[in-house]
Amino acid sequence: MIHVFRSxxxxxxxxxxxxxxxxxxxxxxxxxxxxxxxxxxxxxxFGGTAVTVTFDPHPLRVLRPASAPRLLTSTAHKLQLIRxxxxxxLLVLPFDPTFAATPPEHFIRALAAAxxxxxxxxxxxEWSFGKDRAGNLALLDLLGNELGFxxxxxxxVVVAGQVVSSxxxxxxxxxxxxxxxxxxxxxxxxxLGTVIKGAQLGRTLGFPTANLSAHNEQFPPNGVYAVxxxxxxxxxxxxxxIGVRPTLQNxxxxxxxxxxxxxxxxxxxxxxxxxxxxxxLRPEMKFRDLDxxxxxxxxxxxxxxxxxxx
Numbered sequence: 001m002i003h004v005f006r007s008x009x010x011x012x013x014x015x016x017x018x019x020x021x022x023x024x025x026x027x028x029x030x031x032x033x034x035x036x037x038x039x040x041x042x043x044x045x046f047g048g049t050a051v052t053v054t055f056d057p058h059p060l061r062v063l064r065p066a067s068a069p070r071l072l073t074s075t076a077h078k079l080q081l082i083r084x085x086x087x088x089x090l091l092v093l094p095f096d097p098t099f100a101a102t103p104p105e106h107f108i109r110a111l112a113a114a115x116x117x118x119x120x121x122x123x124x125x126e127w128s129f130g131k132d133r134a135g136n137l138a139l140l141d142l143l144g145n146e147l148g149f150x151x152x153x154x155x156x157v158v159v160a161g162q163v164v165s166s167x168x169x170x171x172x173x174x175x176x177x178x179x180x181x182x183x184x185x186x187x188x189x190x191x192l193g194t195v196i197k198g199a200q201l202g203r204t205l206g207f208p209t210a211n212l213s214a215h216n217e218q219f220p221p222n223g224v225y226a227v228x229x230x231x232x233x234x235x236x237x238x239x240x241x242i243g244v245r246p247t248l249q250n251x252x253x254x255x256x257x258x259x260x261x262x263x264x265x266x267x268x269x270x271x272x273x274x275x276x277x278x279x280x281l282r283p284e285m286k287f288r289d290l291d292x293x294x295x296x297x298x299x300x301x302x303x304x305x306x307x308x309x310x
Contacts, residue, residue, distance in 0.1 A: 001160045002083045005091045008110045014089055017048035017119035019110065023127060025054050027072035028081040031124060031157040031164040031184045034155035036085055038154050039122040050120055052087050054078065072166055072173070074215030077192040077274075092230040104130025104139055105204055112147040125153040159183050175222045178277055191219070192232075195256065197267040207297045209241075209258040210268050212275070219255065224281045229261055230274040237259045239297075239304040240275065243284035260301065279307045 005011070021039035025032040036052055044052035056075040058067040058214045075092065084088060093099065107130055112118045121140055129135040132163045140151035143239060172181040173189055181189040182254065193212030222243035229236045238261035245256055259275065281303055287293040 002079075002087060003089050004079070005089070006094070008091070008093070008114050008244070011051065011091065011114040012109065012116055014049050014051060014116075016113045016116040017043075017046060018117070019046075019050045019120040019122065019275045020053050020091075020115075020118070021122045022053040022129075023124060024058060024167045025078060025082070026053075026058060026069075027169055027185060028078060028085075029072075029157075029164050029169060029184050030159065033156075033186060034157050035124055035154045036082065036087065036120050038152060039120065042120055042122070042152070048118060049089060050087070051089040051091055053091045053093065054082075054150070054156055056092050057094050057095060060098065062072075062095055062097060063224060067152070069166070070082060070170060070187075070218040072169060072189075072218050074192065076272075077190075077215050080192070080274075084217065089243055097287045100216055101131050104135025105143060106130075108140065108143050110146070112149060113282040118149045118151045119146070120152060122152040125155055128154075158308075171219050173218050174218055176223075191215075193259070193273055193275065195271050195273060197269060207260045207294075207301065209260045210273065212257045212259060212273060214257055218275060219257070220280075222255070222284045224284065224300050225277045226279040226281060226307040227259060228278055229259060231261075231268070232273060232274075236264060237308050238262050238264075238302070239300050240277075241276065241284065246284065246286035260297070262301070263303065279304075295302070 006012070017044045018040040020172060021036045022030060023035055039052070058068060058071060079090060079092070111121070121144070123136070123137070123140070137153045145149045158164070160183065162168060163242070166175045169181050169189070172184070178189055191214050193214040195210045196213045197211070214292040217310050220240055225240045225242070227238055227240040229238060238259050240257065240259040243255060259273065281300055285296070287296060
């Protein structure tokens, strides 16, 4: 069971000494996992408790919303992935303008004052934090000497000569290079979404679809994919379309994510699905009419089934 806390003061409820792994952790990639695992290993070594500390929303959504990156993982998805690493204590701090204006030394002193006691802070080797990003490893070292905790700057993780970063993963996903993304993530790239009610056109075509409101925002290129969906710990297979549905009226031009799952009749409205893209099948196309669209969906579904059979 994971314990999720929402304020620094709640650290006092966790048995110390504490090892804190702090970061935004968008994507929970191999570099993030190295920070989290280091805190866990050190806490076990000195008989304490590891706590993963992250922020909601992504800080750039507050600091520079116009240039904020597309997320690899929403907070809900990020918590799910961190939980899968065996983390049992998670502190999710609301990131707002007031928090953004907090001097970094005030933030660290608050952590040290709340913990019973604070033994270690683990961060990525280049992590910076606090007002004007003035917090860094040098400040952590200085405050650690004063307040009695150790600072650990976890080295970068390098894969195929590249330092793993959320930026590189976003680029890989955006280009449809799932293999590269998986190499940096240490897992398959997935999208977590909630099934919402759509126009139900798929039912009339004989291929009912689940329309997903995606929690994360970095989609692969528009097109049709063979996919797997994790639903209530069950692995389902199907075919998905990402795009603007050019055959249908879509005045807004908004990208739609819809999934047809094979051999499933359950009502999925409100359910969360975690989608893995297994194979790109074709680009999105405009068809002359709904009969042509129906025929192509049948071809897509058959091709997806062959992918999984193979």
